[in-house]
Amino acid sequence: MINLLASEWLKLRSLRATAYVLASTLSALALTGLAAFSVSRYFDTHGAGGEPVGTGLGFSADLTAVLFGLLGVLAISGEYGTGMIRLTLITVGRPWILLLAKAVVVATVAAVVGQALAFAAYLTAQAAVGGRPIGASLSEPAALSEVLATGVGSAAAVLGLGLATLLRSTPGAIVALAGLLLAPTMVERFLPAPWNDWTGSLTVPSLTRQLGGVPDSGAFGPLAATMILAGYVLLTLLAASCAITRRDA
Template identity: 40%
Template structure:
């Protein structure tokens, strides 16, 4: 039964246009990263040695990982609220009366797609930019590949957490706008508030923010960011998982208690 439910959820995800629109945005940002890398390479070749000391290019793979995370969080929301909006959720629950199995199937499908998308875009952006930049020592660009892989895998995998967070909030709130705003608050607004707290609470609170956890998972220090870095890697990993697990647990409880 579980395999059938997962297959049905996969079919529903593939059959709606919003899935392709949402996934198209990270792909567009990957293409934009390639264009920016081309511009940076051409600009670098025309600079004097003195001007090159002041020229920099930010990490585009980090940017695209964040963009992909937000897009997949929106997709996680739409997977649920689209059914509530059309009333299809009643048909779904009639066919799959075990609501826990339904939520698990949705989470499995959305989480798998998000994980694949996150790793593809993050790694794809990194290697595309690396290929275009070549051996140019542009400031802000990594010199080696092996040293960057842990961060790339961490940030790419965190996209699945964004998607499951959106899915859980959508079940809890049953509102597209409410769930998307909640994701945006957790991703962008709350970290800004935390960063403006008096020391040392700004770093302590910032360490628990969603955007700062992937770097701490691999022992990074979130240098030049608004996030803190007081959590050891195992704790950071547990907190990251909790961002998905807690909303999904609450969603499972409410899904079993509320009417469709």
């Protein structure tokens, strides 16, 4: 298993697309900085009353989830595109082991990069806020836990991997990923209460904030959010494992 993990790590870091996707996550810092600056200017002009900046992580949460999901898609879709997946499966022998190794690698990379990005985004937001009382100190309740929980957004990478395994198409997996991550936010607008709150709380970014215990971040508590997020990952991996075993073995 260690050799397989090393092999999958080598594959992932040798992909040029991996570098592009990880570099694209830096756009989250720019988005966070611009949004925090805009809110700060509103505060200077109109005073309190607008949305506070807080940790600033909410400004780019959807973007980073999609990018990390894209990382998961590219971890396997290229092998389907070139046909190398069959040689890999013959070498490994057990398809589900290959899928598990890929999931561990992409989740680890996304978690490490995501956690570093979370702290960088937090610092960017607080720099834009300056001394205004609309930011959030890490000593405040739920602020540090929100920043630390952001690394759990690596679940999106596993979702992308699973969708690419099921669909065996890079464009198809990207479209499905975007729909899966963003659809609840769009659907909630057309639902009555309390169904709209429940639906909007089911997105990966929202579940991540709820997992961190952020007040008014959704309809679920930390334990329920953790279970739902884990359910996403397990169901996706189970479906992908069945697909890769039956169709590609």
